[in-house]
Amino acid sequence: MLMAPLKSLGFMALLLLALLISPGSGIGVNWGTQATHPLPPSTVVQMLKDNGFQKVKLFDADASILKALSKSGIQVMVGIPNDMLLSLANSVQAAEDWVAQNVSSHVSANAVDIRYVAVGNEPFLETYNGSYVGLTLPALGNVQAALIKAGLASQVKVTVPLNADVYGSSTNLPSDGDFRSDIHELMLQIVKFLNDNGAPFTVNIYPYISLYNDPNFPIDFGFFDGSSSAINDGGRVYENVFDANHDTLVWALQKNGYGNLSIIVGEIGWPTDGDKNANLKYAQRFNQGFMSRVMAGKGTPMRSSPVDAYLFSLIDEDAKSIKPGNFELHWGLFYLDGQLKYPLRLGTTSSNGLVSAKDVRYLAKKWCVMSPTASVDDPQVGPSVSYACSHADCTSLGYGTSCGNLDSRGNISYAFNNYYQIFNQLDSACMFPNNLSSVTDNDPSVGDCKFRIMIQNLIAAEQGIASSLRLNVIVFVSLLIFTLP
Ligand SMILES: *[C@@H]1O[C@H](CO)[C@@H](O)[C@H](O)[C@H]1NC(C)=O
Ligand SMILES: *[C@@H]1O[C@H](CO)[C@@H](O)[C@H](O)[C@H]1NC(C)=O
Ligand SMILES: *[C@@H]1O[C@H](CO)[C@@H](O)[C@H](O)[C@H]1NC(C)=O
Numbered sequence: 001m002l003m004a005p006l007k008s009l010g011f012m013a014l015l016l017l018a019l020l021i022s023p024g025s026g027i028g029v030n031w032g033t034q035a036t037h038p039l040p041p042s043t044v045v046q047m048l049k050d051n052g053f054q055k056v057k058l059f060d061a062d063a064s065i066l067k068a069l070s071k072s073g074i075q076v077m078v079g080i081p082n083d084m085l086l087s088l089a090n091s092v093q094a095a096e097d098w099v100a101q102n103v104s105s106h107v108s109a110n111a112v113d114i115r116y117v118a119v120g121n122e123p124f125l126e127t128y129n130g131s132y133v134g135l136t137l138p139a140l141g142n143v144q145a146a147l148i149k150a151g152l153a154s155q156v157k158v159t160v161p162l163n164a165d166v167y168g169s170s171t172n173l174p175s176d177g178d179f180r181s182d183i184h185e186l187m188l189q190i191v192k193f194l195n196d197n198g199a200p201f202t203v204n205i206y207p208y209i210s211l212y213n214d215p216n217f218p219i220d221f222g223f224f225d226g227s228s229s230a231i232n233d234g235g236r237v238y239e240n241v242f243d244a245n246h247d248t249l250v251w252a253l254q255k256n257g258y259g260n261l262s263i264i265v266g267e268i269g270w271p272t273d274g275d276k277n278a279n280l281k282y283a284q285r286f287n288q289g290f291m292s293r294v295m296a297g298k299g300t301p302m303r304s305s306p307v308d309a310y311l312f313s314l315i316d317e318d319a320k321s322i323k324p325g326n327f328e329l330h331w332g333l334f335y336l337d338g339q340l341k342y343p344l345r346l347g348t349t350s351s352n353g354l355v356s357a358k359d360v361r362y363l364a365k366k367w368c369v370m371s372p373t374a375s376v377d378d379p380q381v382g383p384s385v386s387y388a389c390s391h392a393d394c395t396s397l398g399y400g401t402s403c404g405n406l407d408s409r410g411n412i413s414y415a416f417n418n419y420y421q422i423f424n425q426l427d428s429a430c431m432f433p434n435n436l437s438s439v440t441d442n443d444p445s446v447g448d449c450k451f452r453i454m455i456q457n458l459i460a461a462e463q464g465i466a467s468s469l470r471l472n473v474i475v476f477v478s479l480l481i482f483t484l485p
């Protein structure tokens with residue numbers, strides 16, 4: 001008798017929740033896969049469901065991932081990497097093949113709810129030296145034509161995720177916003193194309209990068225809880241750089257005759273390690289501040305409707321380039337193993353807080369550390385650490401990072417262990433020259449500095465043992481080089 005009223009109460013709460021979360025709104029997340037040990041796609045899709053993400057943005061169109069998203073009810077943005085733009089720009093046939101293999105087949109055979117194709121990723125970044133400037137619009141046109149031919153154009157829209165440096169404001173006032181002068185004409189053509197095809201403008205906005213690039217950036221202006229550096233733009237008050245940046249785009253669109261074009265924020269987030277301003281506290285403050293606005297249905301001063309956004313990102317990626325900075329490996333809401341980094345409420349589930357991945361399979365509970373009998377003055381220490389760090393992830397060892405307070409022995413152990421874990425705890429991966437290293441069962445973690453145990457590489461395992469044998473040989477040969485006099 002007690003069960004019935006409790007059950008119906010739960011049902012009513014669910015109903016209320018369903019009413020509060022209107023269709024089409026909600027929050028998305030980016031799912032990148034540049035990791036040495038990616039979680040199995042089915043585990044990740046379960047994580048997305050458990051956490052109530054309604055939308056996911058991919059950087060390619062991996063068939064195993066799309067298969068896992070089949071019938072999940074999650075809306076998908078698939079991506080075309082920049083290195084495919086050349087062939088897609090030059091060949092309608094290539095675009096038709098891409099759409100047939102990477103969109104049509106999944107939509108029809110697997111019931112994957114593909115809504116967008118992202119053509120390129122930040123192709124106009126200044127670091128690309130203009131390589132993709134001439135290719136993006138033709139590729140966009142060919143992919144759109146292919147979608148039309150496939151009969152998918154009303155359901156699947158094209159877009160181009162752009163870096164926020166494609167526009168700016170000479171005065172820093174949003175109302176002076178316009179597109180970057182070197183690509184102004186091109187941006188207008190792209191905007192017209194998107195508008196004509198009912199497609200959205202996608203932009204990635206990173207307040208963290210503003211702070212990283214400018215030590216004098218007023219830190220409170222990066223977050224959503226008020227700032228003494230507020231900007232007054234003709235009566236519109238900007239208390240955070242996200243709103244100011246977003247509305248600079250709105251003004252740029254409006255000024256050029258496309259004030260109603262819909263905007264997707266393709267990436268927004270804050271990293272948790274690898275730099276003094278990349279930490280759990282700031283990441284939580286930023287993401288919770290952003291999500292609280294989304295939950296409240298609040299937009300920006302120029303666009304009052306809630307922002308359509310994809311958090312960056314779901315899980316850390318330890319195989320990315322650290323050229324942009326050491327923080328680059330730490331954007332995840334979750335660590336590599338799918339464990340939650342800090343509490344975050346998205347307002348999408350009844351539990352109202354993010355939950356970690358389930359049924360994760362780890363390697364054994366053992367670590368590679370500097371041998372207690374080895375000396376930090378051993379001449380092999382320097383080369384061994386450099387070697388380990390050139391293959392492994394040592395981005396948590398710098399000033400102000402999670403392991404920035406380790407002593408020299410701790411530092412060396414951290415590098416050895418990360419290398420050992422990345423190489424799946426192979427015996428040969430903990431055999432640094434001069435007996436510098438040894439394996440231990442005692443977790444060397446101290447405070448926030450975690451010596452992680454890697455997850456089992458199920459994906460590599462599925463692809464056969466050939467690659468791990470290859471790794472074994474590489475490790476062995478490299479270590480041999482070190483031991484030579
Ligand atoms: C489909 O996408 C995958 C992953 O992005 C890519 O490797 C493949 O070449 C694409 N297929 C075609 C026909 O372009
Ligand atoms: C861009 O140019 C710089 C300097 O000329 C060069 O070092 C870099 O490799 C180039 N990048 C690309 C993506 O072509
Ligand atoms: C934008 O939308 C509003 C309201 O729907 C409409 O009145 C206006 O004409 C539109 N402007 C443009 C430039 O399409």
Ligand SMILES: *[C@@H]1O[C@H](CO)[C@@H](O)[C@H](O)[C@H]1NC(C)=O
Binds near residue numbers: 397408411
């Ligand atoms: C530990 O390693 C980091 C990164 O290599 C370095 O900046 C730091 O000075 C090292 N600390 C000690 C005590 O060796």
Ligand SMILES: *[C@@H]1O[C@H](CO)[C@@H](O)[C@H](O)[C@H]1NC(C)=O
Binds near residue numbers: 433434435
């Ligand atoms: C390493 O340790 C082994 C066994 O403890 C010992 O036989 C060997 O001589 C040591 N090698 C070096 C280079 O110290």
